[in-house]
Amino acid sequence: MAIPTTPPSGLRDFLPDQVASRSRAVETITRVYRSFGFEPVATAAIEDLAVLQGLGGGENEKLIFKIMKRGEALERAAAEKSELADLGLRFDLTLPLARWYSKHGSQLPHPFKAFHLGPVWRAERAQKGRYREFTQCDVDIIGSDSWGAEVEVITAILAVFGAFGLQGVKVHLNDRGLVDQALAAAGVPEEKRGAVCVSVDKLDKIGRDAVIAELVASVGRPAADALVKTLLAEGGVAADPLDKIIAAVKALVPASTIAVDPSLMRGMGYYTGPVFEFRHPSLSGSLGGGGRYDKLTEKFGGPSTPACGGSIGFERLMLILEETGKAGGRSAPDAVVTVFSDELRARSLEVGAALRAQGLSIDVYPGTGKLKAQFKYADQKKAGYAIVIGPDEAGRGVMQVKALATGQEQALTLEEARALIAGKR
């Protein structure tokens, strides 16, 4: 059987420039979240299936990558025809955070402001721009029922977009409580409310008329008419706490656009109050979102703890940064030291180490090629300089330093080379 060189469907390899861009973006997000007083949290990629299933993960629960039991436990499960999997890869960071907080909350400041960055996995049908492993960048405030928590989460995420120079981000805001009121007022029976929410949530994708048609088919004309006036109302009607959140965000981020969108649902079943979503004109989907989930930690047996959090769609953010030329992460060495011959390799290694000790980034050519191939290597690595130490230079205690942009070359001592290379960084 041929061994595949491409990653499995929906999974990705990254080339050096991409890794550098992604790392730099993670650093920016971390810096901004920290500047708001959020503290870093980390959990393992693998959770018990009991943590991932049945706690309100919505459609994502169907997308869990399940890990098979091992050894005797697997054999026993196969013989008994019982569940073959016991673990799963996390599909979001909220459920692991709720578990983490339930375990460690008593040691933490109260309320607790967390940020949590890392990969999550979903067995989605692979399609363009949808991946089976992707990074999430969450901020959460656990233990506060104040609208101030929503304001901090939303403004921290807006500050991240601001730090990347991203313009035109719009915040859509709704309240799950208001949605429930509207559904009750329209007389929508309990068992149809999920379907109504799914229809209304598709407003941006399929348009107003198609949503109304779905509503009529689902709950009949009178209820649909009532819902059009509430969940599909243009502009919406803000009530406490949404109006306070909107006023504060507008005061804090003057360039921001934030408005009530009664059709906004967000998929997760664990949301209980305000929900929000970030949109950008260049994307059809969202650039992130979040909401209040006051009941989640009590499912782990602890006391009821109000909580609110948001997440940045890291992959979509990277897409926008790449398209607008703002991703630029590149890590070229300052210089490549060539290797004249195997006898002189030790000398090149010594020069490399000596320049590195002065704080420079120095690549010593690791192979055995001719000098021409080594200069090509230095070009490919986008190094500023190539250094040659032949028998003559080694004897005189100097090196030939060539600026790759201009082709200018000169024989320099170590100290002169250091000064030249450091000066042009």
Add this chain to the structure above:
Amino acid sequence: MAIPTTPPSGLRDFLPDQVASRSRAVETITRVYRSFGFEPVATAAIEDLAVLQGLGGGENEKLIFKIMKRGEALERAAAEKSELADLGLRFDLTLPLARWYSKHGSQLPHPFKAFHLGPVWRAERAQKGRYREFTQCDVDIIGSDSWGAEVEVITAILAVFGAFGLQGVKVHLNDRGLVDQALAAAGVPEEKRGAVCVSVDKLDKIGRDAVIAELVASVGRPAADALVKTLLAEGGVAADPLDKIIAAVKALVPASTIAVDPSLMRGMGYYTGPVFEFRHPSLSGSLGGGGRYDKLTEKFGGPSTPACGGSIGFERLMLILEETGKAGGRSAPDAVVTVFSDELRARSLEVGAALRAQGLSIDVYPGTGKLKAQFKYADQKKAGYAIVIGPDEAGRGVMQVKALATGQEQALTLEEARALIAGKR
């Protein structure tokens, strides 16, 4: 069923200080690897089982976390009693890198110097200090058969230990080629060579006499005597390329201790030449290791490509840094802005945003507690200052700024507060 709040066996949660320490360590490792001209590479956590199995992963192949097929494919596999899993979590970073290089090598500089950081997973029996998810930090040079590649890999890893101020690291070095020669010279039959290597590799754990007893039982007295003179020779006998590697490393890292250790085996089946391991007096196991694996990429159908790489045992490194008090990662905010009342929350949020815009790290209290609880919060977060804005301060356009270490308090304007807080960072 109670939902667990502890992570599954062998998996870990991290508290904020630990996450900060680990992130800082990853930054240091990245900086040092980059200073040698290594370029960052990333691959997904999940690989096809065909990539993980049968390519020389040794004992680790038995420890793969296997991911179940999904949907119809799973039903079909169950009905046909065929393989239920199609994917697995990577157990090291070398096999994914070899796949990655086989796919992308033609776009890269040649030779290619890669570094690759990330979690790997092994279904080990959980025990103290052994985890099922842990971080690896690899450097590799692909496409060079020169001993210079080993020198760059070993010195880059020693430079990482040096950057952490770690003293007393010793490099053990051996050559799989020499091992094969010694086994052949002693007349050890092919099928017993694996067992002999496993016995010899236990020298540090069970002692010389116990190893000799195992050898006698396995291959008889005459062959065991011959192996004692080669694989168990004290100090060993260096030959090309080991002697060149040792001389160069000693010249480049004067404080280093590097010596041939004929009993060093390293578990992976894919090693073909020099192998090495880093040890520290405070650890019974190794702090990292690596070797030459010239045949690995050809298993992916490409041309034979010489390669050599090494890995830092990140979890053990963190253990040493924590024990020696060198881990210190902490991210306290510069100040906590308290919230006097819900009416004045917007004012506190504004002050927080204004101070952040000046480059400070400012936590606005996100809850609704009394001022006393808010001061306790500021203490727990190890903030430098707490800021209070009551109705009086709000009216006068000032804020009370309290230094938490001294208790000293003064009414300051925004600009005065900024200068005070920034000065004491």
